[in-house]
Amino acid sequence: MLDKKEDKSTQVIIASILLSAGIFIMDLMTPLGVADAIPYIAVILLSLWLPHRRHTYIAGIIVSLLTILGFFLSPSGERLSIVIANRILSLFGIWSAVIFVSKYKYSLDVINRTKESLRREKETAQKYLDVAATMFVLTSRDQTVGLINRKGCEILGYSEDEIIGKNWFDSFIPKNQSGQFKKSFNELMRGEIRPVELFENNIMTKNGEKRVISWHNSLIRDDGGEIIATLSSGIDITERKKAEDALRQANKDLKKYAEELKRSNSELEQFAYVASHDLQEPLRMVASFTQLLSRRYKDILDDNAKEFISFAVDGANRMQRLINDLLSYSRIQTKERAFNETDCEEILGQVRANLHESIEKNGAMITNDPLPAVFVDQTQMLQLFQNLIDNAIKFSGKGPPRVHLSAENKGGEWLFTVRDNGIGIDPQFNKRIFMIFQRLHSREEYPGTGIGLAICKRIVERHGGEIWVESEHEKGSTFYFTIPVKGEK
Numbered sequence: 403m404l405d406k407k408e409d410k411s412t413q414v415i416i417a418s419i420l421l422s423a424g425i426f427i428m429d430l431m432t433p434l435g436v437a438d439a440i441p442y443i444a445v446i447l448l449s450l451w452l453p454h455r456r457h458t459y460i461a462g463i464i465v466s467l468l469t470i471l472g473f474f475l476s477p478s479g480e481r482l483s484i485v486i487a488n489r490i491l492s493l494f495g496i497w498s499a500v501i502f503v504s505k506y507k508y509s510l511d512v513i514n515r516t517k518e519s520l521r522r523e524k525e526t527a528q529k530y531l532d533v534a535a536t537m538f539v540l541t542s543r544d545q546t547v548g549l550i551n552r553k554g555c556e557i558l559g560y561s562e563d564e565i566i567g568k569n570w571f572d573s574f575i576p577k578n579q580s581g582q583f584k585k586s587f588n589e590l591m592r593g594e595i596r597p598v599e600l601f602e603n604n605i606m607t608k609n610g611e612k613r614v615i616s617w618h619n620s621l622i623r624d625d626g627g628e629i630i631a632t633l634s635s636g637i638d639i640t641e642r643k644k645a646e647d648a649l650r651q652a653n654k655d656l657k658k659y660a661e662e663l664k665r666s667n668s669e670l671e672q673f674a675y676v677a678s679h680d681l682q683e684p685l686r687m688v689a690s691f692t693q694l695l696s697r698r699y700k701d702i703l704d705d706n707a708k709e710f711i712s713f714a715v716d717g718a719n720r721m722q723r724l725i726n727d728l729l730s731y732s733r734i735q736t737k738e739r740a741f742n743e744t745d746c747e748e749i750l751g752q753v754r755a756n757l758h759e760s761i762e763k764n765g766a767m768i769t770n771d772p773l774p775a776v777f778v779d780q781t782q783m784l785q786l787f788q789n790l791i792d793n794a795i796k797f798s799g800k801g802p803p804r805v806h807l808s809a810e811n812k813g814g815e816w817l818f819t820v821r822d823n824g825i826g827i828d829p830q831f832n833k834r835i836f837m838i839f840q841r842l843h844s845r846e847e848y849p850g851t852g853i854g855l856a857i858c859k860r861i862v863e864r865h866g867g868e869i870w871v872e873s874e875h876e877k878g879s880t881f882y883f884t885i886p887v888k889g890e891k
């Protein structure tokens with residue numbers, strides 16, 4: 403580039419020297435008076451192609467000297483006054499040209515410098531825009547892109563050159579929306595509508611993907627106050643939108659499932675309640691009539707028949723117990739009462755009273771650390787404590803049952819423990835024992851239907867807590883359950 407410039411300068415200097423020499427020789431050959439020196443102006447004009455103003459001045463001085471030299475060396479001709487006038491005229495022409503060329507070069511210089519500083523300013527502005535984490539787009543009045551930063555190119559997937567000068571709406575907005583946006587943009591440019599500062603829309607990337615951008619717009623006006631472009635900064639919110647949509651959908655699904663669950667739960671409860679309630683009556687009939695049968699016909703019936711009847715009575719009684727258990731299980735939700743501040747030590751006192759007989763009979767010892775007051779359904783809390791203590795006495799080993807209760811505040815919830823020295827539970831059954839009618843022993847070994855822990859689980863869960871057991875076979879069991887401290891859950 404530089405070489406080319408220097409080349410051109412040398413050519414211009416050579417041309418100037420040749421031209422000056424030519425004019426000088428012509429001047430020497432023609433008699434004085436003829437305005438031979440005037441063509442020197444051409445040499446000055448030639449210096450327009452030389453980069454510096456000083457070249458023009460040097461050329462001006464040289465041709466001025468040649469003009470004066472020509473005055474002395476040319477053959478004499480016209481009158482001296484005309485000759486002198488001619489030479490002065492030439493010098494005047496030469497220096498007018500020098501001034502003109504120098505001025506022209508000066509203004510060219512100023513323009514170039516201004517252009518250069520504008521270019522540098524634009525470059526700096528572009529650099530600032532490029533480090534921004536948001537995309538910037540300048541859309542000119544004619545809808546073409548005048549400027550885009552690096553982030554914008556990144557999101558759109560095009561290089562800057564592929565974007566600049568393109569119609570923003572035709573090239574980067576989905577086809578079905580571009581018409582409407584174009585219309586609004588034109589109205590905005592004409593000042594017919596007020597700008598919307600914040601809005602969201604889709605853009606099309608190079609690989610045909612749609613991305614959602616949240617835009618912040620500002621108008622660019624010229625010195626006369628006329629709108630000439632919009633400068634928009636945009637954040638790609640596609641992922642956020644997707645996450646929001648997924649969350650909304652998940653919430654919707656969850657709500658639907660919760661409603662379905664609630665409905666099926668209440669249907670199930672209704673069914674269990676009605677079934678157990680309505681079954682009781684025919685069952686009572688079966689039990690009482692078989693008993694009647696055995697009493698009234700005891701002289702006629704042989705031993706086998708009596709035994710069969712006792713099996714039937716026993717079966718009917720067991721069924722009645724199961725139905726009653728089912729009924730109380732289903733009532734945990736249906737017959738729920740309000741929660742109250744309840745002192746657990748008082749509850750324990752009631753349990754001790756209720757289980758008095760069994761405690762005495764088994765020589766059981768029930769001890770406790772200080773127990774808190776909790777916000778619960780009082781009747782259900784009594785049922786929970788009683789079931790656990792009853793089990794601890796029932797499933798005691800050989801020695802007298804020892805049961806110890808304690809509670810610890812774990813921040814948001816109370817952790818209760820009921821520890822015994824009984825037969826323990828094989829850890830593989832830790833979950834199973836909380837299921838309805840699941841037992842690990844026969845009725846002959848230990849009486850019961852297997853509803854107790856299922857009821858405990860339901861009560862704890864209704865209060866927003868959890869229940870579990872830790873135990874080793876033959877080494878006693880510890881039942882844990884949590885109850886949220888009031889207002890924490």
Ligand code: ADP
Nearest residue numbers: 793794797826835841842850851852853854855
């Ligand atoms: P049930 O007491 O009527 O059998 P539960 O639901 O209360 O029914 O208990 C289920 C089973 O869990 C019991 O059959 C027993 O095998 C086991 N179990 C419950 N509590 C204890 C305990 N404290 N120690 C050992 N085993 C227990």
